[in-house]
Amino acid sequence: MSISWPFLWHGVLPQLLAAVPMTLTLTLLSALGSALFGVPLALALGSAARWRRWPAQGYSLLMRGTPMLVQIYLIYYGLGSLIPREWMRHSWASPVLRDAFWYGLTALTLNETAYVAVILKVGLDAVDRGQHEAAQALGLSRMITLTRILLPQALAVVFPMLANEFILLLKSTVLVSTITIFDVLGTANTIRFETLRVDEPLLGAAAVYLVLVGLVTLMGLPIERRLRRYR
Amino acid sequence: MSLWEAPLGGYGMQLLLGLRLTLQVSLCSYTVGLVFGLLGAAAKLSHRRSLRLGAGLYTTLVRALPELLLVLLAFYIGAGLAERLAVFAGLAPQGFSLNPFVVAVVALGFIQGAYITEVLRAAVLAIPRGQHDAARALNLPPLTYLGRIVAPQALTHALGGLGNIWLNATKDASLISVLGIFSDVLKVSSLAAAATKHYVIFYAVAGAAFLIITLISMALLEWLRRRLMPLHVT
Numbered sequence: 010m011s012i013s014w015p016f017l018w019h020g021v022l023p024q025l026l027a028a029v030p031m032t033l034t035l036t037l038l039s040a041l042g043s044a045l046f047g048v049p050l051a052l053a054l055g056s057a058a059r060w061r062r063w064p065a066q067g068y069s070l071l072m073r074g075t076p077m078l079v080q081i082y083l084i085y086y087g088l089g090s091l092i093p094r095e096w097m098r099h100s101w102a103s104p105v106l107r108d109a110f111w112y113g114l115t116a117l118t119l120n121e122t123a124y125v126a127v128i129l130k131v132g133l134d135a136v137d138r139g140q141h142e143a144a145q146a147l148g149l150s151r152m153i154t155l156t157r158i159l160l161p162q163a164l165a166v167v168f169p170m171l172a173n174e175f176i177l178l179l180k181s182t183v184l185v186s187t188i189t190i191f192d193v194l195g196t197a198n199t200i201r202f203e204t205l206r207v208d209e210p211l212l213g214a215a216a217v218y219l220v221l222v223g224l225v226t227l228m229g230l231p232i233e234r235r236l237r238r239y240r
Numbered sequence: 241m242s243l244w245e246a247p248l249g250g251y252g253m254q255l256l257l258g259l260r261l262t263l264q265v266s267l268c269s270y271t272v273g274l275v276f277g278l279l280g281a282a283a284k285l286s287h288r289r290s291l292r293l294g295a296g297l298y299t300t301l302v303r304a305l306p307e308l309l310l311v312l313l314a315f316y317i318g319a320g321l322a323e324r325l326a327v328f329a330g331l332a333p334q335g336f337s338l339n340p341f342v343v344a345v346v347a348l349g350f351i352q353g354a355y356i357t358e359v360l361r362a363a364v365l366a367i368p369r370g371q372h373d374a375a376r377a378l379n380l381p382p383l384t385y386l387g388r389i390v391a392p393q394a395l396t397h398a399l400g401g402l403g404n405i406w407l408n409a410t411k412d413a414s415l416i417s418v419l420g421i422f423s424d425v426l427k428v429s430s431l432a433a434a435a436t437k438h439y440v441i442f443y444a445v446a447g448a449a450f451l452i453i454t455l456i457s458m459a460l461l462e463w464l465r466r467r468l469m470p471l472h473v474t
Binding site for chain 1: 301304305306307308309312313316317407411412414415417418426430433437439440443444446447450451454455
């Protein structure tokens, strides 16, 4: 191993840092999407009705029981091959359908939703039964009960798990580098192929991810402290 | 050629061989992971500060880095370093190169070891302090204490966590397909999909293969959990 520090500092790191917004965008958008879709899925997972619970359980098993890489390929190559080429070329949706970014984001979101839902279900199960009954006795609507009573308490319980899941999500975004998305690892791989040097791009990428994960961990701590008052 | 003339367009046998490789990588890497995990947990629980610091660095670094990046680091940097070190130490002849299977297994095992370290450490710490004092009072030899008192109790605490890591290990085995030198089940599926243009079918087959591994593992883990239940003293 021979590291050229000037190359790492002036040639590699600026390019990797320029790719950080892509990694963060993928992470944040799929986190938002999975939070949005994760709530109804968590409710379905805890539902007493079988026709709601079984599909939800099937979905979460499918997403959590297969590697994310397979899901990414299935969506990128599989979905891409199902869309008729002729239609795709002339359609208004063509810029979206041609860009690997949207396939990567879809795969990340679909996968993450299953994990978030299971965590949220743990939180919702932890909320005292009496809270449901009190909300009902007060005549609160189901929506208000969910958003103002159940979710805040559930979130306070599972926030550490969600913060941990966010870090896992940040780390799993690297998998979309395999479908020509230029996130930090994708950019490092491009530098690797173009310059035929491996040490600087890979170690540079490792440093960037280390800093990102460190920052996310530090940012989670004050939120965790704030949420504790809901417990 | 129709896809159904031969099983999966003639790729059936290759897919089965790929599945075998995936299972071999999963099992071997998990075994290596258990070794790293045992050493890591022992180091984290040790009285020596340097060992605790080293193990802390190991688990923090490995768990902060993406698995795919760690696999790439192992193949493109780690393996070369290990080879040169082996030659330098006189353990291997000049021009020695590591078997890629070994590199993959050690790399994935190294990753799982970091997670296993945390699970085992927590499992040992969950054993009540009184057990230690009682063993001291009975003057049990240290090895008997570890083997008959600590290990069985820690195992019941750790089983859930170890099971989850095993499930992850089977999925992480798919990462080696990115390297292009292994014909694991995902790589064979990719090649078959690209050659036949039946992308959905072949990637669905790959997904189904992993799902079957997951389902069988879950059933086995549940059986194991029931078997070990009587050991659970609370």
